[in-house]
Amino acid sequence: MVDKKLGGAGLRGQSAGETSLCTVGKSGSGLTYCGYDVSDLADNATFEEVAYLLFNGELPTLDQLATYKTELTAMRDLPQALKEVLQRIPADAHPMDVMRTGCSFLGNIEPENDFSEQNRAANRLLAAFPAIMCYWYRYSHDGVEIDCTTDEESLGGHFLKLLNGETPSEQHRRVMDVSLILYAEHEFNASTFTARVCASTLSDMFSCITGAIGTLRGPLHGGANEAAMDMIEKFKSPEDAKEQMAGMLARKEKIMGFGHAIYRTSDPRNVIIKAWSEKLAKENGDTSLYDISVACEEYMWDTKKLFCNADFFHASTYNYMGIPTKLFTPIFVCSRLTGWAAHVMEQRSNNRIIRPSADYTGSEPRKVVPIAQR
Ligand SMILES: CC(=O)SCCNC(=O)CCNC(=O)[C@H](O)C(C)(C)COP(=O)(O)OP(=O)(O)OC[C@H]1O[C@@H](n2cnc3c(N)ncnc32)[C@H](O)[C@@H]1OP(=O)(O)O
Numbered sequence: 473m474v475d476k477k478l479g480g481a482g483l484r485g486q487s488a489g490e491t492s493l494c495t496v497g498k499s500g501s502g503l504t505y506c507g508y509d510v511s512d513l514a515d516n517a518t519f520e521e522v523a524y525l526l527f528n529g530e531l532p533t534l535d536q537l538a539t540y541k542t543e544l545t546a547m548r549d550l551p552q553a554l555k556e557v558l559q560r561i562p563a564d565a566h567p568m569d570v571m572r573t574g575c576s577f578l579g580n581i582e583p584e585n586d587f588s589e590q591n592r593a594a595n596r597l598l599a600a601f602p603a604i605m606c607y608w609y610r611y612s613h614d615g616v617e618i619d620c621t622t623d624e625e626s627l628g629g630h631f632l633k634l635l636n637g638e639t640p641s642e643q644h645r646r647v648m649d650v651s652l653i654l655y656a657e658h659e660f661n662a663s664t665f666t667a668r669v670c671a672s673t674l675s676d677m678f679s680c681i682t683g684a685i686g687t688l689r690g691p692l693h694g695g696a697n698e699a700a701m702d703m704i705e706k707f708k709s710p711e712d713a714k715e716q717m718a719g720m721l722a723r724k725e726k727i728m729g730f731g732h733a734i735y736r737t738s739d740p741r742n743v744i745i746k747a748w749s750e751k752l753a754k755e756n757g758d759t760s761l762y763d764i765s766v767a768c769e770e771y772m773w774d775t776k777k778l779f780c781n782a783d784f785f786h787a788s789t790y791n792y793m794g795i796p797t798k799l800f801t802p803i804f805v806c807s808r809l810t811g812w813a814a815h816v817m818e819q820r821s822n823n824r825i826i827r828p829s830a831d832y833t834g835s836e837p838r839k840v841v842p843i844a845q846r
C-alpha cells in the first residue's frame with residue numbers, strides 16, 4: 473500500500489495519540505485489528521469474535537465466545553420507556569437521529585455510573601442497537617410493534633430477523649457478519665476521534681457514543697453508503713453512469729463512496745464487500761446494480777485515480793439483501809460501536825484531556841465601540 477502524502481488542513485498526517493487497536497494504511501492489506509488482518513478476520517471470524525477482540529485484546533476461546541454471546545443475547549430487549557420514546561419519533565426522521573436519541577435515552581435510564589461499568593454499557597449498546605433501529609423502523613413505517621428478541625444467535629442474523637420478521641438465509645447472515653466485521657474499527661477516523669475527545673473529559677460511555685453517532689451521520693463519513701445508493705439507483709445503465717458522473721465531476725460535486733483520507737490507491741475493505749455484491753447480484757438474477765457500480769469504479773479510477781472506499785459496494789450489497797437505504801448508516805453504527813467503545817476504554821486507560829491549539833486568524837486587538845456609535 474502506497475503511503476498517502478499527508479499534510480494541510482483536517483489535522484491530516486498529525487499523530488493525535490497512540491492506539492493498540494488498529495492500523496490503517498500500513499502493511500498487509502493495510503487494515504489490522506489488534507494485529508489481525510481484516511481479510512483474515514472477514515474469512516475466519518464472526519462479528520462477535522471481533523467485538524470480543526476489540527474489547528479484550530485477544531480473540532475468544534470457544535467457551536469465552538459462548539459466554540459472551542449468551543451475555544449479549546440476554547441484553548437485546550428494550551425497556552418499555554425506550555420503546556415509548558421510539559414510538560414518538562416520526563417516520564420521516566433521519567434514522568441516524570433515531571440511533572442518537574436511542575443511545576442517549578438509554579444513557580438516562582441505564583447510566584454508566586462509573587468506569588467499572590464500561591464493558592456492561594458497551595455490550596448493552598451492542599446488543600440493543602439492532603432493536604433500537606428496527607423497533608422504530610417497523611413501528612413508524614408499518615405500524616407494527618415488533619418483539620425485540622429473536623432466537624438468532626448472531627447480531628447480524630438478529631438484525632435481519634427483526635427487520636423482516638423472517639428467519640434469514642445462512643448466506644444473508646454471513647454477509648451481515650462480514651459487513652459488521654469490515655465496519656468495526658478504523659483507528660482515528662472522525663467519529664472515533666469524537667468519541668475519544670469526549671472520553672478524554674472523563675465523560676460517560678453513552679455521551680461518547682452519542683457524539684460519535686452524530687459524527688458518523690455526515691455524508692463525508694458513514695453517511696456515504698446511503699448517498700452512494702441514492703446515486704447509483706438513478707443511473708439507468710453503465711454507460712449512463714459514466715455520462716452522469718462526468719457531469720458531476722465537471723460540476724465539482726463529490727462522488728460519494730470514493731476516496732479516502734488515509735488510503736491512497738485502495739481501501740482493503742472494498743475488495744471483500746465487492747465480492748459479496750457480485751455473488752448476491754448473480755444469485756438475484758439481476759446484476760444491473762452491480763454492473764453499474766463496477767462502471768462507476770472503473771470510471772472514477774480512469775479519470776480521477778479515485779477508488780471505492782468501504783461504503784461504495786456496501787450500497788449494492790445491502791440493496792440486494794432488501795435492506796432499506798435509510799438503514800444503511802445505522803447498520804454502520806451497530807458495527808462501529810465496537811471500535812468506538814474500545815477507543816473510549818483505551819483513552820480512559822491512559823488519559824490526558826484532548827485540547828489542541830489553534831492558529832489565530834482573526835482581527836488585531838480592538839476596543840468595543842459603544843453600540844449607539846457603531
Ligand atoms: C467509511 C468512511 O467514512 S470512508 C469515507 C466516506 N466518504 C465518502 O465517500 C465521501 C466522498 N469522499 C470524500 O469526500 C473524500 O475523499 C474524503 C472525505 C473521504 C477524504 O477527504 P480528503 O482527505 O480531503 O481527500 P483528498 O485529500 O484525497 O482529496 C484530494 C482531491 O480529490 C478530490 N476528491 C476526493 N474524494 C473525492 C470524491 N469522492 N469525489 C470527487 N472528488 C474527490 C478532493 O476534492 C481533492 O480535490 P482538490 O485537490 O481539487 O481539492
Ligand SMILES: O=C([O-])CC(=O)C(=O)O
Pocket residue numbers: 496655657658660661662693732733734781782
Ligand atoms: O478512516 C476514515 O477516515 C474513515 C473510514 O474509512 C472509517 O471510519 O471506516
